[in-house]
Amino acid sequence: MTTLEKAEAAEHALSQELDRIVLKSVIYTSGERDPRQPVVRPDNGKLVMMGHDPRLPKMPERPTLMDFFRLRFGPTQHMLQSARLAQKSGAGEKVVMACLVHDIAIAGFIRGDHGYWAAQLVEPYVDEEVAWAIRYHQALRFFPDESVGYAYPQMYVKLFGADYKVEPYIERDAEYARQHTWYMTSRLICVNDLYAFDPTLRVELDEFTDVIGRNFKQPTEGLGFDASPSAHMWRTINWPTKYL
Ligand SMILES: [Fe+2]
């Protein structure tokens, strides 16, 4: 096949794919539309999307964490900067690893309760303490700890208003985390999180190849295709418009 023929074949395949009907999951539109309203699938003889969505870059057959960073996550500088900051402050690799992925739910999945979602995503692949720390950074972020110089983020006043009060489950989980042996690991995510926005700084993912290699058990089948309890979540990030 010549290059032109190859390009034409690829384009043809793409247009065939785009002929498929895409119905978004309820969670993607709930709020913008009332989920109780019936969803009508256009009955135009077309097939539905049942795998890779050609509007997205194609993932390798056995995707790694780095592939998700590069091909599915939104801007990741915040996490990379936070991980580098942790590293520079002399934090251990567990903290660096936790910082590196602490907001992956925001970057690639679901924003609300992002600490819990991110913890669940990585839990089968990282040290228990890393997942724990990520889960509880969600709650601890709202509570100061002067012993490590962590104050309530000014940004939260701006974002949520001065009179914002956390829900009881956040208060409960922060209280629980405060009593836990791994408290400081989680707290250090918050400490390195706060100052991790610098638009002039560019941190490359490659900087963390070794940290990931040592601290993230990449499944040989690829993330999403192993039988872990969170594999389906990675598949959903890979194929977000899959009909069933
Ligand atoms: Fe976060």
Ligand SMILES: [Fe+2]
């Ligand atoms: Fe963050």
